[in-house]
Amino acid sequence: MMKYLDELNEPQREAVITTEGPLMVIAGAGSGKTRVLTYRIAHLINKGVDPFNILALTFTNKAAREMKERISKVVGDQEAKNLWMGTFHSIFARILRVEAPLLGYPSDFTIYDTQDAQSVMKKVIEEMNLDKDIYKVKQVLGRISQFKNNLITVRAYQNTPELIEADAAAMRPRMGELYRAYVEKCFKSGAMDFDDLLLRTNEVLTRFPEVLHKYQERFKYILVDEYQDTNHSQYLIVKALASRYENLCVVGDDAQSIYAFRGANIRNILSFQQDYPDAKAISLEQNYRSTKTIVGAANVIISHNKEQLDKTVWTANEQGTTIPVYRALTDADEARYVASQIFELQMNEQLKNSEIAILYRTNAQSRAIEEALRKRGIPYRVYGGMSFYQRKEIKDFIAYLRLLINQNDEEALLRVINYPARGIGQTTLNKLVVASNQMDKSIFNLLEEIPQYAGKLGINGPTSAKLYDFIMMIKSFQVMLQNHDVYEVSMHVAKTTGLIKVLKEDDTPEGISRLENLQEILNSIQGYVDEQKQLDEGDPSLSGFLENVALSTDADNEDDDGDKVSMMTVHLAKGLEFPAVFIVGMEENLFPSMMNLNTRQELEEERRLFYVALTRAEKFAQLTYSVSRFRWGKIVDSEPSRFLEEIDDKYLDWKNLNVGMPLNRSGLDANLFDDFSQVPRFEPKKKVEKKTLSRPEPVKPKPGLKPIGEAKITNQNNGEHVNLVAGKTVVHDRFGKGKVVGLEGDPNNIKAIIQFETAGEKKLLLNFAKLRVL
Ligand code: ATP
Ligand code: MG
Numbered sequence: 001m002m003k004y005l006d007e008l009n010e011p012q013r014e015a016v017i018t019t020e021g022p023l024m025v026i027a028g029a030g031s032g033k034t035r036v037l038t039y040r041i042a043h044l045i046n047k048g049v050d051p052f053n054i055l056a057l058t059f060t061n062k063a064a065r066e067m068k069e070r071i072s073k074v075v076g077d078q079e080a081k082n083l084w085m086g087t088f089h090s091i092f093a094r095i096l097r098v099e100a101p102l103l104g105y106p107s108d109f110t111i112y113d114t115q116d117a118q119s120v121m122k123k124v125i126e127e128m129n130l131d132k133d134i135y136k137v138k139q140v141l142g143r144i145s146q147f148k149n150n151l152i153t154v155r156a157y158q159n160t161p162e163l164i165e166a167d168a169a170a171m172r173p174r175m176g177e178l179y180r181a182y183v184e185k186c187f188k189s190g191a192m193d194f195d196d197l198l199l200r201t202n203e204v205l206t207r208f209p210e211v212l213h214k215y216q217e218r219f220k221y222i223l224v225d226e227y228q229d230t231n232h233s234q235y236l237i238v239k240a241l242a243s244r245y246e247n248l249c250v251v252g253d254d255a256q257s258i259y260a261f262r263g264a265n266i267r268n269i270l271s272f273q274q275d276y277p278d279a280k281a282i283s284l285e286q287n288y289r290s291t292k293t294i295v296g297a298a299n300v301i302i303s304h305n306k307e308q309l310d311k312t313v314w315t316a317n318e319q320g321t322t323i324p325v326y327r328a329l330t331d332a333d334e335a336r337y338v339a340s341q342i343f344e345l346q347m348n349e350q351l352k353n354s355e356i357a358i359l360y361r362t363n364a365q366s367r368a369i370e371e372a373l374r375k376r377g378i379p380y381r382v383y384g385g386m387s388f389y390q391r392k393e394i395k396d397f398i399a400y401l402r403l404l405i406n407q408n409d410e411e412a413l414l415r416v417i418n419y420p421a422r423g424i425g426q427t428t429l430n431k432l433v434v435a436s437n438q439m440d441k442s443i444f445n446l447l448e449e450i451p452q453y454a455g456k457l458g459i460n461g462p463t464s465a466k467l468y469d470f471i472m473m474i475k476s477f478q479v480m481l482q483n484h485d486v487y488e489v490s491m492h493v494a495k496t497t498g499l500i501k502v503l504k505e506d507d508t509p510e511g512i513s514r515l516e517n518l519q520e521i522l523n524s525i526q527g528y529v530d531e532q533k534q535l536d537e538g539d540p541s542l543s544g545f546l547e548n549v550a551l552s553t554d555a556d557n558e559d560d561d562g563d564k565v566s567m568m569t570v571h572l573a574k575g576l577e578f579p580a581v582f583i584v585g586m587e588e589n590l591f592p593s594m595m596n597l598n599t600r601q602e603l604e605e606e607r608r609l610f611y612v613a614l615t616r617a618e619k620f621a622q623l624t625y626s627v628s629r630f631r632w633g634k635i636v637d638s639e640p641s642r643f644l645e646e647i648d649d650k651y652l653d654w655k656n657l658n659v660g661m662p663l664n665r666s667g668l669d670a671n672l673f674d675d676f677s678q679v680p681r682f683e684p685k686k687k688v689e690k691k692t693l694s695r696p697e698p699v700k701p702k703p704g705l706k707p708i709g710e711a712k713i714t715n716q717n718n719g720e721h722v723n724l725v726a727g728k729t730v731v732h733d734r735f736g737k738g739k740v741v742g743l744e745g746d747p748n749n750i751k752a753i754i755q756f757e758t759a760g761e762k763k764l765l766l767n768f769a770k771l772r773v774l
Contacts, residue, residue, distance in 0.1 A: 004039055004042060004043075004074050005017070005039075005043075007039075008032070008035070008036070008039060009032070009284075009286060011282050011283065011284050011285075012032050012035065012036050012039075012284060014282055015036045015040065015249070015251075015282045015284075016036055016039045016040045016043050017043065018280055018282075019040070019043065019044055019047065019049075019221070019247065020247055021246060021247065021278070021279070021280065022242075022246050022247075022248045022249075022272075022275075022276035022278070022279035022280070023248070023249045023250075023279060023280045023281075023282065024227075024249075024250050024251075024269070024272050024273070024279055024280070024281050024282075025249070025250070025251040025252075025281075025282050025283070025284060026251075026252060026253065026254065026269060026281070026283060026309060026311070027251070027253060027283050027284035027285070027311065027313075028253055028255065028284075028285070028287065028311050028312075028313035028615075029253060029255070029256060029287065029289070029290075029298065029313070029611070029612070029615035030287040030288060030289030030290055030295075030313075030315075030577070030615055031284035031285065031286060031287050031288070031313065032284055032286075032288060033225070033251035033252070033253070033284065034063070034067070034225055034251070034575060036251060036284070037056065037067065037223050037225050037249070037251055038067045038070050038071060039074075040223065040249060041054060041056060041067070041071050041083065041223065042070075042071045042074035042075050044221055045071070045075045045079050045080075046074070046075060049220070049221060050082075051079055051080065051081070051082040051083045052082045052084075052218070053218065053219065053220040053221060054083055054084065054219070054220075054221045054222075054223070055084045055085075055091065055218075055219040055221070055222045055223070055241070056083065056084070056085040056086075056222075056223040056224075056225070057085075057086070057087070057088055057091060057222075057223070057224045057225065057234075057238070058085065058086065058087060058225045058226070059087065059225060059226040059229065059574060059575055060087060060575070061086055061087055061090060061551070061552065063225065063575055064085040064086045064087070067085065068080055068083060068085055071083070081535065084219070087551065088197075088198065088230075088234050088237070089194055089197050089198070089551050090547075090551045092197050092198060092201040092237065093111060093197050093547055093550075093551060094547075095201060095204075095215065096109070096192070096197060096200055096201060096204070097109075097543075097547075099204045099208075099211055100192075100200060100204070102204055102207075102208055102211070103200055103203060103204060103207075104187070105187070105190060105192070105200070106190045106406060106408075108190070108405045108406050108543050109190050109191060109192055109406065110189065110190060110191040110192075110402050110405070110406045110409045110411075110412065110546075110550075111191070111192055111193075111194075111197070111546075111547060111550035111551065112186065112191045112192065112193045112194075112411065112550075113194070113389075113390075113550055114194070115390060115395070116191075116193075116411045117141055117193045117194075118137050118138065118141065119411060120182060120185055120186065120189075120410075120411055121137045121140060121141050121178075121182055122137050123185075123433075124178060124181045124182050124185060125137065125140070125178070127181070127433075128174065128177065128178065128181065130174060130178075134171055134172065135172060135174070135178065140172070140175070140178055143167070143172075143175060144178075144179055144182060144195075145195050147163075147179065148195035148196065148198070148199045148233070149195055149198065149199075149231045149232055149233045150232050150233070151199065151202060151232070151233060151236070153199075154176070154179055154180045154183055157176050157179055158176055164176060185410070188408065188410070188442060189406075189408050189409050189410040189411060189442070190406045190408045190409060191406075191409060191411065195233070198231075198233040198234055198237065199233060201237055202233060202236055202237055202240075205237065205240045205241070206240070212240060212241075213244075215241055216240075216241055216242075216243070216244035216245070217244070219241050219242075220245045220247055221245075221247045221249075222238060222241060222242050222247065222248045222249070223248075223249045223250075223251075224238060224248075224249070224250040224251070224252075225251055225252075225575070226251075226252055226256075226574065226575060227250035227251060227252030227268065227269065227272075228252035228253055228254050228256060228257040228266065228268070228269060229252070229256075229257055229258065229259045229574075230268050231259075232268075235268045235271070238250075239275060246276065248276075250272060252269065253311075254266050254269055254308055254309050255302045255305070255308055255309075255311070255608055255611055256574065256608060256611065256612050256615075257605075257608060258570075258571060258574065258605060258608055258609050258612055259571075260601070260605050266307070269309075283311070285311075285312045285313060285314060286313075286314060286315065286316065287313050287314065287315040287317070288315070288317070289315075289317075289577050289615070289618055290315060290317065290320075290615060290617055290618055290619075291315070291317050291318055291319060291320025291321075291618070291619055292315055292317060292318065292319045292320060293319060293320040293321065293322060293323060293621075293651050294320060294323070294614060294615070294617050294618075294621050295313055295314065295315045295317075295615075296648070296651055297323060297614060297621075297647050297648070297651040297652075298313075298611055298614045298615045299313060300646065300647055300648050300651070301607060301610055301611050301614065301643060301646055301647060302607065302608070302611045304607060304646050305604045305607055305608065306600070306604070307601070307604060320619060320620075321619075321620065321653075322650075322651055322652060322653040323621045323622065323623060323647075323651055323652050323653065324341075324622045324623070324652075324653045324655050325586070325622075325623045325624070325625070325644060325652050325653065325654050325655060326622065326623070326624040326625075326655045326656055327624075327625060327626075327627065327640070327654070327655065327656045327657055327659075328624055328625065328626040328627070328656070329626065329627060329628065329659070330626055330628050330629070330630070330635075331365070331368045331585075331626050331628075331629045331630055332368055332371075332372070333626065334368070334369075334584055334585075334624045334625075334626045335368040335369040335371065335372035335373075335584075336372045336375075337624060338358060338369060338372065338373075338582050338584060338622075338624065339369075339372040339373050339375070339376045339378060340376075341582070341622060342356055342373075342376075342378055342565060342580075342582075343376060343378070345580050345620065349579075349580075349619075349620070351579055351580055352563050353378065353379055353380070353563045353564050353565045354563045354564060354565070354566070355578055355579040355580060356565045356566070356578060356579070356580045356581075356582075357565070357566040357567070357568070357573065357576070357578040357580070357581050357582070357616065358380075358565065358566070358567045358568075358581075358582045358584060359567075359568060359569070359570050359573050359581060359582065359583050359584070359613050359616065360567075360568075360569060360570070360583075360584050360585050361569065361570060361585055361590055361591040361593055361609075362569065362585075362590070362593070363384060363569060364631075365584060365585050365590075366382050366567050368630075369567065369584065370382065370567070373565065378565055379562065379563065379564040379565065380564050380565040380566070380567055381562075381564040381565070381566055381567065382567045382568070383566065383567065383568035383569075383572050384568055384569055384572050388517070388520075388521075389549050389552060391514075391517055392514075393499075393503060393514040393515075393517055393518055394517055394518070394521055395415070396415065396416060396419055396499065397493075397494060397499055397518060397521060398412075398521075398546065398549060399411075399412035399413075399415040399416045400412070400416055400474075400477075400493050400497055400499075401490065401493065401542060401545075401546060402546060403416070403444075403474050404474065404477045404478050404481055404489070404493070404542065405542055405543050405546065407442070407444040407445075407474065407478075408442040408444055408445075410436075410442065410443055413443055413444060414429065414433075414443075416497070417429065417467075417470055420497065420498040420499060420501070420502045422466050422469075422470065423462075423463070423466055424463065424466055424467060424470070425463075428459055428463055428467070431457050431458065431459060432446065432447070432457070432467075435453070435457055444471065444474075447467050447468065447470070447471045448471055450464050450467050450468050450471075451464060451468065473496065473497070477489060477492070477493055477496075480492060481542065485529060486525060486528075486529050486540055486541070486542045486545065487522070487525050487526045487529050489542070490522060490525045490542075491522060494518060494522065499518065500515070500518065503515040503518060525545060528540060528544075528545045528548070532544065566578065570583075570609050570610075570612055570613040571609070573612065573613065573616050574612055576616055577616055577617075577618055578616055578617065578618065579617075579618045579619050579620065580617065580618075580619065580620040580621075580622075581613070581614075581616050581617035581620070581621050581622070582621075582622045582623075582624065583610075583613045583614065583621070583622070583623050583624070584623075584624045584625075585624070585625065585626070585629075586623050586624060586625040586640065586641040586643065586644055587625045587626065587629070587638040587639060587640060587641050588638065588639045588640070588641055588642060589638065590629070590638065590641075591606065591609075591610065591641055591643070592606035592607070592641065592642070592643070593606060606643075607643065610643050623644065623652075625638070625640045625641060625644070626638060627639075645734075649733040649734050650733075722773050724740060724743070724752065724766070724771075724773065725740065725743075726740050726741055726742050726743065727739065727740060728740045728773055728774075729773075729774045730752075730754060730771040730772060730773050730774065731771070731772045731774060732754070732756070732762075732764070732771055732772075734759075735754075735756040735758075735759035735762060736756055736757060736758055736759060737756065737757050737774075738754040738755055738756030738757060738759070738762070739754065739755050740752050740753070740754050741753050741754065741755050741761070744763075750766045751763045751764065751766065752764050752766055752771075
């Protein structure tokens with residue numbers, strides 16, 4: 001009956017059956033943290049806990065769906081159905097649908113996605129006549145996001161001189177006003193941005209004890225995956241909800257914390273122990289995901305970070321193959337290599353496309369790779385980037401639907417009031433915005449009475465009539481929604497507004513694909529309606545559908561069918577696993593990113609990101625870098641990533657090191673040369689390329705140098721322990737021959753400073769550097 005418990009190792013089992021009281025599992029990648037959460041939920045239900053009383057917070061909706069499926073297999077569909085499982089945002093949006101009216105929001109509040117928020121902010125900056133080069137939309141919003149995630153309200157901001165001074169020092173003295181104007185605009189539109197979903201949940205739980213009590217009683221068991229990436233606002237919500245029963249289980253890995261830039265904080269892990277001094281802590285050490293080679297290489301990488309909790313990760317899996325590191329000549333060459341390797345993996349290892357992932361640091365890198373995959377006829381899917389719902393034709397259509405639900409949604413209204421074109425000009429719209437602000441009325445409400453105001457606002461008769469017609473059309477949709485199926489109404493909207501017509505008129509390939517997208521979204525509404533009916537959760541609501549749309553994360557994919565290679569940024573890959581993983585663009589200024597080289601903390605975050613990337617791989621990992629790359633509209637030279645140098649050579653298999661480049665490199669693509677043997681060679685200058693196959697001649701140690709310190713190392717020549725002291729001559733696989741000039745670090749983690757004859761001075765960790773002593 002409890003057979004599933006046999007599918008766990010000892011500490012995992014303990015984490016699953018310790019159902020009462022606070023519990024924290026901090027453990028390395030692939031050690032089964034997510035598996036523990038899944039089995040724990042199944043176990044709770046099996047023990048008789050009502051699924052209704054369980055709340056599980058995951059990083060993506062997709063992760064939640066997958067966990068739910070697994071749980072269904074153990075406890076049955078019926079039981080799993082009532083579980084509350086999803087991202088912080090989707091769960092708390094659901095709660096706010098009920099509670100937001102307490103804060104003055106309509107229960108049908110709109111959720112503004114990043115694009116909407118940017119568009120609102122752009123208007124605010126314009127209305128305040130600020131210099132848009134100083135008040136940059138994204139930067140200002142990033143700052144506001146910081147405030148919100150630290151629960152700094154507009155009022156709190158105004159009462160905090162340090163914040164005001166900091167913004168003044170950053171040349172943005174009017175930050176506080178912007179913050180207020182933005183918040184007011186959203187509020188007036190009955191809209192919340194992503195951060196509001198957390199901020200307002202906190203607010204409602206703090207201000208209304210009876211609401212807090214209700215949800216504490218409801219969620220007697222709370223589980224959080226990827227705990228290392230929760231921000232302060234999320235942390236406080238969890239803490240409040242769990243404070244009554246304290247049946248809180250969090251799992252995470254500090255080495256995989258990759259959202260510091262969004263406010264995630266290792267502090268949350270440390271605070272957990274302070275908040276619950278009696279909390280049980282369980283560590284998992286065995287990795288079930290990856291080969292010994294991959295686990296070994298990943299351990300070496302992360303050991304270069306200073307800030308981390310002590311952890312062991314090992315695996316009983318097979319050794320696996322070494323990790324090829326391909327040196328490409330251009331990004332196109334890199335892409336072509338990846339495509340050819342995918343083909344090989346399919347031939348030699350019988351891997352399916354869906355078992356392969358290509359990870360990159362930035363979305364911009366996907367283009368070249370997509371092209372190479374297309375040429376080879378390899379089907380792929382790009383996650384993130386411009387998602388389906390961000391496309392213009394979809395946003396336009398969705399804006400209409402949003403207006404039906406929340407007519408005060410100004411963002412939506414301004415988007416479609418003159419699309420398809422109705423002869424309503426920008427001047428008219430500007431007048432309306434100003435009047436609406438002055439009268440403290442939403443534009444929609446103002447337009448309902450436009451015949452009365454038109455004269456005063458200087459809007460002529462025909463224009464006024466057009467505006468009024470628009471409002472009447474929206475109202476007719478609202479009426480229809482009261483007694484028609486959501487799909488029928490949506491179809492009617494698409495037709496009546498003229499959207500289908502304008503898209504049909506454009507018969508370019510792009511136009512046709514836009515029309516297909518509109519068809520696709522209508523299909524998905526139909527799908528949603530059918531799905532909700534099956535769940536018999538009452539009548540499917542349009543706002544429910546819109547909420548799914550607004551909160552679909554980049555890692556959620558709409559169509560899950562088909563055997564395709566996955567392409568995504570490393571950030572999106574968190575928590576996932578694939579038999580084969582390519583990590584491309586392993587170059588300085590790209591990975592680590594140029595934006596993150598200023599402080600050690602930033603660099604350590606990049607390194608954690610690389611750790612996340614590599615630990616996604618089960619059997620095959622491959623790394624690639626290019627010595628030149630097309631960036632910012634031109635070809636730039638690039639150097640191999642320092643992370644490559646940090647990996648112990650025994651894990652790597654350097655490829656293509658002595659293939660040269662075309663002499664004329666300005667604008668010339670190396671791929672014009674299909675046969676590399678025809679490419680003129682040149683002597684590589686880069687550090688990593690120093691690796692040559694010939695071993696240096698052994699030389700006699702030079703006596704007479706005073707030791708600065710000493711360390712025991714295992715000589716890679718013969719396995720003997722030797723004392724390494726300054727003055728000793730050593731040979732490193734990659735850097736060649738060098739002389740130890742000093743030792744530093746703590747006794748368990750000694751670094752040797754070595755002056756190599758050709759590679760220059762290096763600091764190497766003795767635990768990892770394979771040195772032979774001469
Ligand atoms: P990450 O840190 O990347 O999120 P994780 O700690 O959540 O990793 P899981 O994804 O839960 O790790 O597990 C990694 C893989 O190992 C999964 O395929 C999982 O099914 C498998 N696994 C975990 N524990 C066991 C076990 N006891 N027996 C067999 N397979 C296991
Ligand atoms: Mg996991």
